[in-house]
Amino acid sequence: MSALAAELTVDPSASLLTPHPLAAAREAGGAVGAIRAARRVLTAWLQRCLRQGAYRQQAQAVAALPLAAIERQLHVALAEAGDGGIEPTHAELIAELQGIQRLVARLAGTQKSQPDALRAYDALVDSSLSALHHLSELEVELTAQQAWLDPLTGLPGRRALQQRLLAEHSRVRRHGGSCALALVDLDRFKPINDRYGHLAGDSFLVAFAAALRRLLRPYDSAFRYGGDEFVLVLPQSGQGEAEAAIARIQQDLGEQPLLQLRGQPVHAAFSAGIALLEPARSVVQSVADADARLYAAKAGAARADR
Structure with a gap:
Protein backbone atom coordinates (compact mmCIF):
# COMPACT_ATOMS: atom_id res chain seq x y z
CA MET A 1 0.00 0.00 0.00
CA SER A 2 2.98 2.34 0.31
CA ALA A 3 2.66 2.84 -3.46
CA LEU A 4 -0.26 5.15 -2.66
CA ALA A 5 2.05 7.48 -0.77
CA ALA A 6 4.43 7.45 -3.73
CA GLU A 7 1.63 8.35 -6.14
CA LEU A 8 0.53 11.23 -3.96
CA THR A 9 3.98 12.81 -4.05
CA VAL A 10 3.46 13.77 -7.69
CA ASP A 11 2.01 17.15 -6.70
CA PRO A 12 0.18 17.19 -3.36
CA SER A 13 -0.28 20.96 -3.58
CA ALA A 14 -1.92 20.89 -7.01
CA SER A 15 -5.20 22.81 -7.24
CA LEU A 16 -8.30 20.64 -7.51
CA LEU A 17 -9.65 23.27 -9.88
CA THR A 18 -7.31 22.09 -12.64
CA PRO A 19 -9.80 20.26 -14.85
CA HIS A 20 -9.31 16.64 -15.78
CA PRO A 21 -9.34 16.39 -19.60
CA LEU A 22 -12.67 14.59 -19.45
CA ALA A 23 -14.25 17.45 -17.52
CA ALA A 24 -14.40 19.63 -20.61
CA ALA A 25 -15.18 16.90 -23.11
CA ARG A 26 -17.82 14.87 -21.30
CA GLU A 27 -21.40 16.09 -20.92
CA ALA A 28 -22.37 14.20 -17.79
CA GLY A 29 -25.77 13.91 -16.20
CA GLY A 30 -26.50 12.82 -12.66
CA ALA A 31 -24.56 14.53 -9.91
CA VAL A 32 -22.28 16.41 -12.31
CA GLY A 33 -25.22 17.69 -14.34
CA ALA A 34 -26.98 18.90 -11.18
CA ILE A 35 -23.89 20.75 -9.95
CA ARG A 36 -23.46 22.31 -13.39
CA ALA A 37 -27.12 23.44 -13.36
CA ALA A 38 -26.70 24.98 -9.89
CA ARG A 39 -23.62 26.84 -11.09
CA ARG A 40 -25.48 28.21 -14.11
CA VAL A 41 -28.34 29.52 -11.94
CA LEU A 42 -25.95 31.19 -9.49
CA THR A 43 -23.87 32.69 -12.32
CA ALA A 44 -26.95 34.19 -14.02
CA TRP A 45 -28.07 35.73 -10.73
CA LEU A 46 -24.62 37.18 -10.00
CA GLN A 47 -24.50 38.73 -13.47
CA ARG A 48 -27.77 40.53 -12.70
CA CYS A 49 -26.32 41.84 -9.45
CA LEU A 50 -23.19 43.06 -11.21
CA ARG A 51 -25.27 44.91 -13.79
CA GLN A 52 -27.28 46.59 -11.01
CA GLY A 53 -24.19 47.63 -9.06
CA ALA A 54 -24.09 48.79 -5.45
CA TYR A 55 -26.01 52.00 -6.10
CA ARG A 56 -29.29 50.76 -7.53
CA GLN A 57 -31.86 52.93 -9.25
CA GLN A 58 -34.24 52.02 -6.45
CA ALA A 59 -33.18 51.24 -2.91
CA GLN A 60 -35.03 47.89 -2.78
CA ALA A 61 -34.09 46.73 -6.29
CA VAL A 62 -31.84 43.79 -5.44
CA ALA A 63 -32.12 40.61 -7.49
CA ALA A 64 -33.57 37.89 -5.28
CA LEU A 65 -31.24 34.92 -4.84
CA PRO A 66 -32.91 31.82 -6.38
CA LEU A 67 -31.94 29.83 -3.30
CA ALA A 68 -34.62 27.15 -3.65
CA ALA A 69 -33.63 26.37 -7.25
CA ILE A 70 -29.95 26.06 -6.34
CA GLU A 71 -30.63 23.95 -3.24
CA ARG A 72 -32.84 21.64 -5.29
CA GLN A 73 -29.97 20.93 -7.68
CA LEU A 74 -27.55 20.39 -4.78
CA HIS A 75 -29.91 17.84 -3.22
CA VAL A 76 -30.12 16.02 -6.57
CA ALA A 77 -26.31 15.97 -6.71
CA LEU A 78 -26.10 14.58 -3.17
CA ALA A 79 -28.57 11.79 -3.97
CA GLU A 80 -26.92 10.91 -7.29
CA ALA A 81 -23.34 10.95 -5.99
CA GLY A 82 -23.95 7.91 -3.78
CA ASP A 83 -20.65 7.15 -2.04
CA GLY A 84 -18.88 9.93 -3.91
CA GLY A 85 -18.39 11.66 -0.57
CA ILE A 86 -19.81 15.11 -1.34
CA GLU A 87 -21.85 15.51 1.84
CA PRO A 88 -19.33 17.76 3.68
CA THR A 89 -19.00 20.03 0.62
CA HIS A 90 -22.79 19.99 0.18
CA ALA A 91 -23.28 21.20 3.76
CA GLU A 92 -20.66 23.94 3.31
CA LEU A 93 -22.33 25.15 0.11
CA ILE A 94 -25.78 25.31 1.71
CA ALA A 95 -24.35 27.36 4.59
CA GLU A 96 -22.53 29.62 2.11
CA LEU A 97 -25.71 30.21 0.10
CA GLN A 98 -27.67 31.02 3.23
CA GLY A 99 -25.00 33.59 4.08
CA ILE A 100 -25.43 35.14 0.61
CA GLN A 101 -29.18 35.27 1.23
CA ARG A 102 -28.56 37.29 4.39
CA LEU A 103 -26.29 39.67 2.47
CA VAL A 104 -29.05 40.19 -0.12
CA ALA A 105 -31.44 41.20 2.67
CA ARG A 106 -28.79 43.49 4.15
CA LEU A 107 -28.16 45.19 0.80
CA ALA A 108 -31.88 45.60 0.15
CA GLY A 109 -32.22 47.36 3.50
CA THR A 110 -29.64 50.05 2.72
CA GLN A 111 -30.10 53.36 0.96
CA LYS A 112 -28.05 53.64 -2.21
CA SER A 113 -26.19 56.69 -0.87
CA GLN A 114 -25.09 54.93 2.33
CA PRO A 115 -21.48 53.68 2.65
CA ASP A 116 -22.89 50.42 4.03
CA ALA A 117 -24.45 49.74 0.62
CA LEU A 118 -21.03 49.42 -0.99
CA ARG A 119 -19.71 47.25 1.85
CA ALA A 120 -22.71 44.94 1.64
CA TYR A 121 -22.41 44.76 -2.14
CA ASP A 122 -18.70 43.91 -2.00
CA ALA A 123 -19.34 41.19 0.58
CA LEU A 124 -22.16 39.77 -1.54
CA VAL A 125 -20.00 39.60 -4.67
CA ASP A 126 -17.07 38.04 -2.78
CA SER A 127 -19.29 35.39 -1.18
CA SER A 128 -20.96 34.58 -4.50
CA LEU A 129 -17.62 34.16 -6.27
CA SER A 130 -16.48 31.87 -3.45
CA ALA A 131 -19.61 29.72 -3.85
CA LEU A 132 -19.03 29.51 -7.62
CA HIS A 133 -15.44 28.46 -6.94
CA HIS A 134 -16.61 25.64 -4.68
CA LEU A 135 -19.24 24.51 -7.19
CA SER A 136 -16.60 24.37 -9.93
CA GLU A 137 -14.28 22.44 -7.63
CA LEU A 138 -17.01 19.94 -6.83
CA GLU A 139 -17.96 19.53 -10.50
CA VAL A 140 -14.40 18.66 -11.45
CA GLU A 141 -14.04 16.25 -8.52
CA LEU A 142 -17.26 14.40 -9.38
CA THR A 143 -16.39 14.23 -13.08
CA ALA A 144 -13.04 12.68 -12.22
CA GLN A 145 -14.65 10.18 -9.85
CA GLN A 146 -17.13 9.07 -12.51
CA ALA A 147 -14.29 8.58 -14.98
CA TRP A 148 -12.21 6.57 -12.50
CA LEU A 149 -14.59 3.88 -11.24
CA ASP A 150 -13.18 0.41 -10.66
CA PRO A 151 -14.82 -1.80 -13.33
CA LEU A 152 -15.15 -4.87 -11.08
CA THR A 153 -16.57 -3.48 -7.83
CA GLY A 154 -18.03 -0.18 -9.03
CA LEU A 155 -16.13 1.61 -6.26
CA PRO A 156 -14.05 4.68 -7.08
CA GLY A 157 -10.48 3.68 -7.92
Missing part, protein backbone atom coordinates in the same frame (compact mmCIF):
# COMPACT_ATOMS: atom_id res chain seq x y z
CA ARG A 158 -7.04 4.97 -7.02
CA ARG A 159 -7.17 8.14 -9.16
CA ALA A 160 -10.43 9.19 -7.51
CA LEU A 161 -8.88 8.34 -4.14
CA GLN A 162 -5.97 10.71 -4.74
CA GLN A 163 -8.38 13.55 -5.54
CA ARG A 164 -10.54 12.78 -2.50
CA LEU A 165 -7.63 12.68 -0.06
CA LEU A 166 -6.26 15.99 -1.35
CA ALA A 167 -9.74 17.55 -1.18
CA GLU A 168 -10.34 16.33 2.40
CA HIS A 169 -6.90 17.50 3.49
CA SER A 170 -7.60 20.93 2.00
CA ARG A 171 -10.96 21.02 3.78
CA VAL A 172 -9.38 20.15 7.13
CA ARG A 173 -6.78 22.91 6.63
CA ARG A 174 -9.39 25.52 5.69
CA HIS A 175 -12.19 24.71 8.09
CA GLY A 176 -10.74 22.54 10.85
CA GLY A 177 -12.52 19.39 11.90
CA SER A 178 -11.14 15.93 11.34
CA CYS A 179 -10.94 13.21 8.72
CA ALA A 180 -9.58 9.69 9.08
CA LEU A 181 -8.38 7.29 6.44
CA ALA A 182 -8.13 3.53 6.81
CA LEU A 183 -6.07 1.23 4.62
CA VAL A 184 -7.84 -2.13 4.44
CA ASP A 185 -6.33 -5.44 3.31
CA LEU A 186 -8.38 -8.64 3.16
CA ASP A 187 -7.09 -11.53 5.27
CA ARG A 188 -6.89 -15.02 3.77
CA PHE A 189 -8.03 -13.92 0.32
CA LYS A 190 -5.44 -15.97 -1.60
CA PRO A 191 -6.81 -19.30 -0.29
CA ILE A 192 -10.23 -18.33 -1.66
CA ASN A 193 -8.74 -17.83 -5.13
CA ASP A 194 -6.75 -21.06 -4.83
CA ARG A 195 -9.69 -23.17 -3.63
CA TYR A 196 -12.61 -21.74 -5.61
CA GLY A 197 -10.95 -20.05 -8.60
CA HIS A 198 -10.47 -16.46 -9.68
CA LEU A 199 -14.07 -15.92 -10.77
CA ALA A 200 -15.17 -16.81 -7.26
CA GLY A 201 -12.49 -14.46 -5.95
CA ASP A 202 -13.96 -11.69 -8.08
CA SER A 203 -17.42 -12.43 -6.66
CA PHE A 204 -15.92 -12.21 -3.17
CA LEU A 205 -14.43 -8.77 -3.92
CA VAL A 206 -17.73 -7.52 -5.36
CA ALA A 207 -19.60 -8.74 -2.27
CA PHE A 208 -17.03 -7.16 0.05
CA ALA A 209 -17.36 -3.80 -1.75
CA ALA A 210 -21.15 -4.01 -1.41
CA ALA A 211 -20.78 -4.73 2.31
CA LEU A 212 -18.58 -1.66 2.77
CA ARG A 213 -21.19 0.51 1.03
CA ARG A 214 -23.88 -0.91 3.29
CA LEU A 215 -21.98 -0.52 6.54
CA LEU A 216 -20.38 2.90 6.07
CA ARG A 217 -22.11 6.16 6.94
CA PRO A 218 -23.67 8.09 4.01
CA TYR A 219 -20.79 10.57 3.88
CA ASP A 220 -17.99 7.99 4.24
CA SER A 221 -16.42 6.56 1.09
CA ALA A 222 -14.77 3.31 0.11
CA PHE A 223 -12.20 3.05 -2.70
CA ARG A 224 -10.65 0.02 -4.34
CA TYR A 225 -6.91 0.54 -4.48
CA GLY A 226 -6.16 -2.71 -6.29
CA GLY A 227 -6.18 -6.46 -5.73
CA ASP A 228 -7.65 -7.14 -2.30
CA GLU A 229 -6.74 -3.68 -0.97
CA PHE A 230 -9.27 -0.96 -0.19
CA VAL A 231 -9.15 2.50 1.36
CA LEU A 232 -11.85 4.11 3.51
CA VAL A 233 -12.15 7.88 3.86
CA LEU A 234 -14.07 8.85 7.00
CA PRO A 235 -14.84 12.59 7.26
CA GLN A 236 -15.70 14.08 10.64
CA SER A 237 -13.98 11.16 12.38
CA GLY A 238 -11.15 11.22 14.87
CA GLN A 239 -9.01 8.24 15.78
CA GLY A 240 -11.56 6.83 18.22
CA GLU A 241 -14.49 7.17 15.84
CA ALA A 242 -12.52 5.57 13.01
CA GLU A 243 -11.46 2.63 15.20
CA ALA A 244 -15.09 2.15 16.27
CA ALA A 245 -16.24 2.20 12.63
CA ILE A 246 -13.66 -0.43 11.65
CA ALA A 247 -14.58 -2.61 14.64
CA ARG A 248 -18.28 -2.35 13.74
CA ILE A 249 -17.62 -3.46 10.15
CA GLN A 250 -15.39 -6.32 11.30
CA GLN A 251 -18.02 -7.49 13.78
CA ASP A 252 -20.79 -7.42 11.18
CA LEU A 253 -18.69 -9.38 8.68
CA GLY A 254 -17.73 -11.88 11.36
CA GLU A 255 -21.34 -12.57 12.34
CA GLN A 256 -22.65 -13.47 8.91
CA PRO A 257 -21.12 -15.01 5.78
CA LEU A 258 -20.25 -12.62 2.99
CA LEU A 259 -21.50 -15.09 0.35
CA GLN A 260 -21.87 -18.78 -0.48
CA LEU A 261 -19.28 -20.49 -2.68
CA ARG A 262 -20.08 -24.04 -3.85
CA GLY A 263 -22.72 -24.19 -1.16
CA GLN A 264 -20.26 -23.24 1.59
CA PRO A 265 -20.61 -20.03 3.65
CA VAL A 266 -17.54 -17.83 3.31
CA HIS A 267 -16.77 -15.04 5.77
CA ALA A 268 -14.66 -11.95 5.17
CA ALA A 269 -11.97 -10.71 7.52
CA PHE A 270 -9.56 -7.85 7.07
CA SER A 271 -6.76 -5.92 8.71
CA ALA A 272 -6.73 -2.13 8.80
CA GLY A 273 -4.35 0.73 9.48
CA ILE A 274 -5.83 4.08 10.52
CA ALA A 275 -4.37 7.59 10.40
CA LEU A 276 -5.75 11.12 10.51
CA LEU A 277 -5.42 13.84 7.90
CA GLU A 278 -3.89 16.75 9.80
CA PRO A 279 -3.31 20.38 8.72
CA ALA A 280 0.37 20.38 9.68
CA ARG A 281 1.19 17.08 7.97
CA SER A 282 1.04 16.12 4.31
CA VAL A 283 -1.33 13.52 2.90
CA VAL A 284 1.73 11.42 2.08
CA GLN A 285 2.78 11.36 5.75
CA SER A 286 -0.71 10.34 6.87
CA VAL A 287 -0.85 7.54 4.29
CA ALA A 288 2.59 6.32 5.40
CA ASP A 289 1.37 6.22 9.03
CA ALA A 290 -1.71 4.22 8.04
CA ASP A 291 0.46 1.90 5.95
CA ALA A 292 2.78 1.18 8.89
CA ARG A 293 -0.21 0.43 11.12
CA LEU A 294 -1.70 -1.85 8.48
CA TYR A 295 1.60 -3.75 8.26
CA ALA A 296 1.55 -4.25 12.04
CA ALA A 297 -2.10 -5.38 11.95
CA LYS A 298 -1.37 -7.88 9.15
CA ALA A 299 1.53 -9.29 11.13
CA GLY A 300 -0.75 -9.74 14.14
CA ALA A 301 -3.39 -11.49 12.03
CA ALA A 302 -0.76 -13.84 10.58
CA ARG A 303 0.46 -14.78 14.07
CA ALA A 304 -3.14 -15.46 15.17
CA ASP A 305 -3.64 -17.85 12.23
CA ARG A 306 -0.66 -20.02 13.18
